[in-house]
Amino acid sequence: MNPYIVLGLLLMAALAVGAWQQKKKALLYEISWGHQIRKTLTSKSFLLQLGGFVAFILTWEVTVKTLGLPWFNRLPGPWECLLEWLSPDPAYGISIYTEDYYTHILYSTYRATTAFVLATLLGVPMGLLMGWSRKFYDYSYPLVELIRPIPPLAWVPLAILILPGDEPAVIFVTFLVAFFVTALNTLLGVESIDESYFRAARCLGADKRRLLFDVVLPGAMPFIFTGLQISMGAAWFSLVAGEMIAAQYGLGFLIWDSYSLIQYPVIVIGMATLGVIGWISSAAVRSVGRKLMAWRERELFGA
Amino acid sequence: MADNGSKNKQSQGKGELVLQDVTRVFRLPGMPSCTTLKNCSFTVPRGSLTVLVGPSGCGKSTLANIAAGYDHPDSGKALINGKPVTGPGRDRIMVFQETALWPWMTVMKNATFGPTMLGGMNKAEAEQRAMALLEKVGLKDFKDKYPAQLSGGMQRRAELCRALVMSPQVMILDEPFRGLDVMTRELMQEYLLALYRETGLTMLFITSEIEEALFLGDRILVMTNLPGTIKTTVEVDLPRPRDFKVLATERYRQIKSEVMESLYEEGAKIFTKLDGAGDLMGSCRAES
Numbered sequence: 326m327n328p329y330i331v332l333g334l335l336l337m338a339a340l341a342v343g344a345w346q347q348k349k350k351a352l353l354y355e356i357s358w359g360h361q362i363r364k365t366l367t368s369k370s371f372l373l374q375l376g377g378f379v380a381f382i383l384t385w386e387v388t389v390k391t392l393g394l395p396w397f398n399r400l401p402g403p404w405e406c407l408l409e410w411l412s413p414d415p416a417y418g419i420s421i422y423t424e425d426y427y428t429h430i431l432y433s434t435y436r437a438t439t440a441f442v443l444a445t446l447l448g449v450p451m452g453l454l455m456g457w458s459r460k461f462y463d464y465s466y467p468l469v470e471l472i473r474p475i476p477p478l479a480w481v482p483l484a485i486l487i488l489p490g491d492e493p494a495v496i497f498v499t500f501l502v503a504f505f506v507t508a509l510n511t512l513l514g515v516e517s518i519d520e521s522y523f524r525a526a527r528c529l530g531a532d533k534r535r536l537l538f539d540v541v542l543p544g545a546m547p548f549i550f551t552g553l554q555i556s557m558g559a560a561w562f563s564l565v566a567g568e569m570i571a572a573q574y575g576l577g578f579l580i581w582d583s584y585s586l587i588q589y590p591v592i593v594i595g596m597a598t599l600g601v602i603g604w605i606s607s608a609a610v611r612s613v614g615r616k617l618m619a620w621r622e623r624e625l626f627g628a
Numbered sequence: 629m630a631d632n633g634s635k636n637k638q639s640q641g642k643g644e645l646v647l648q649d650v651t652r653v654f655r656l657p658g659m660p661s662c663t664t665l666k667n668c669s670f671t672v673p674r675g676s677l678t679v680l681v682g683p684s685g686c687g688k689s690t691l692a693n694i695a696a697g698y699d700h701p702d703s704g705k706a707l708i709n710g711k712p713v714t715g716p717g718r719d720r721i722m723v724f725q726e727t728a729l730w731p732w733m734t735v736m737k738n739a740t741f742g743p744t745m746l747g748g749m750n751k752a753e754a755e756q757r758a759m760a761l762l763e764k765v766g767l768k769d770f771k772d773k774y775p776a777q778l779s780g781g782m783q784r785r786a787e788l789c790r791a792l793v794m795s796p797q798v799m800i801l802d803e804p805f806r807g808l809d810v811m812t813r814e815l816m817q818e819y820l821l822a823l824y825r826e827t828g829l830t831m832l833f834i835t836s837e838i839e840e841a842l843f844l845g846d847r848i849l850v851m852t853n854l855p856g857t858i859k860t861t862v863e864v865d866l867p868r869p870r871d872f873k874v875l876a877t878e879r880y881r882q883i884k885s886e887v888m889e890s891l892y893e894e895g896a897k898i899f900t901k902l903d904g905a906g907d908l909m910g911s912c913r914a915e916s
Contacts, residue, residue, distance in 0.1 A: 521728035529742035530718040543732035622775040
């Protein structure tokens with residue numbers, strides 16, 4: 326397949342998503358679809374968004390190719406990277422047509438997801454417990470505050486020593502960062518709950534279980550989800566760092582390996598892929614959060 | 629709390645609240661200790677609507693918190709039907725200054741939270757009771773809305789429902805209509821009176837507005853400045869049901885001036901303490 330056809334397909338997919346969103350908005354504001362699209366395309370914010378992309382790509386092209394500034398001239402230009410990414414026969418062996426590309430993505434996604442899920446399953450209860458019980462807070466908080474600032478990469482050697490093989494070590498390092506972010510945000514969330522919500526529950530006779538599930542958990546939910554979004558981002562960055570040091574697959578490995586092999590366009594492909602995946606994953610967390618916190622959404626859109 | 633199940637409706641809502649010699653001292657590090665309440669005693673008789681008025685910062689909320697069981701006196705005690713208060717309980721429901729509806733629950737979920745507590749009624753029964761109350765305050769069509777979708781007045785009404793559905797022995801309302809605009813506030817007062825008439829609940833209503841106190845109360849307890857205690861008790865023998873016409877009667881004005889006199893004496897004391905401006909007292913009186 327021709328890269329231009331693929332490019333066309335991608336553009337069409339993006340347009341379809343955009344059109345669908347426009348249709349939803351048109352329904353919301355009760356105006357015609359065409360009117361809504363015109364409104365968006367001519368809106369200041371859309372033009373600025375577009376302008377940002379164009380400025381970025383242009384700066385890249387100009388500094389790297391047109392002017393060829395010293396040091397910059399070693400980098401691949403945007404067009405070159407895009408063609409390589411979409412090429413059915415890539416010069417350096419990585420493009421959307423190669424199996425390797427997806428193997429790297431799958432490895433990274435698997436590690437990040439595992440770490441993120443583990444961090445959520447352990448971090449949220451940990452945060453709730455810290456916010457819930459003064460005793461547990463006193464017991465754990467100083468320790469957490471001492472361990473948390475240790476950069477994830479500093480854990481890599483110990484993780485490799487303790488855990489069987491590189492794979493769990495990379496996941497562990499990723500998990501650790503996400504865990505602390507989640508736990509501390511959950512704690513903050515519990516602390517942010519207005520005292521009167523607890524008082525009301527107590528005078529209505531709430532037992533501990535109801536208090537936890539009907540007041541503490543939903544009350545902390547906005548902070549928990551902010552935390553999960555941050556932890557998703559943090560998981561990706563420590564994952565890539567971990568993969569650069571101790572892995573045979575994954576996007577972090579791919580980027581570092583391409584550097585060693587002087588396959589510069591592949592570095593850019595890896596980075597762009599990380600950008601897209603990171604954006605998708607935090608959008609996913611956001612949309613789950615929105616579903617769970619319908620009461621808040623209505624607060625913003627409501628009467 | 630569990631001894632008066634939902635079957636025995638007659639005895640419900642007729643609790644007697646007594647405060648005996650309550651003293652409360654707040655000690656905060658780095659600040660002089662503050663005696664907020666000193667030997668404060670009063671009785672809220674069964675089925676009465678007693679209003680507590682006092683200058684701001686005189687310990688009204690502290691009193692409410694002690695009666696509700698959130699705070700504990702340093703000496704003296706609060707009694708409900710002769711039994712000492714040890715903590716918050718379902719026999720005394722408090723309605724707060726700021727709305728404390730849980731924003732993550734719909735109006736109906738908020739209202740049925742209390743009744744469906746462990747050992748309470750089942751969901752259908754609770755919803756039926758909540759529905760009856762919501763209908764009375766005009767929130768029937770809003771039962772599936774979230775609090776943020778309601779106006780301030782509607783939120784307060786929903787909160788009243790959440791409290792009343794528990795059929796408590798005593799209801800403590802700590803400036804529940806504060807922050808509402810005048811129209812809504814008057815409407816809320818009428819809602820409250822209607823609910824009071826129907827339930828015959830014992831209510832302790834705390835406010836800093838004299839008009840509100842007179843319009844609502846059977847009796848008005850006037851508090852002193854810090855350290856707070858009860859200065860005078862004024863019986864409000866205005867006929868019920870009351871409406872705005874009561875404001876025009878001679879008796880209303882008599883009682884109002886009685887309460888005001890006693891209240892402004894307290895208010896003026898603060899100014900006297902500040903800069904010895906004793907004549908402020910005179911100007912306050914002239915206003916009334």
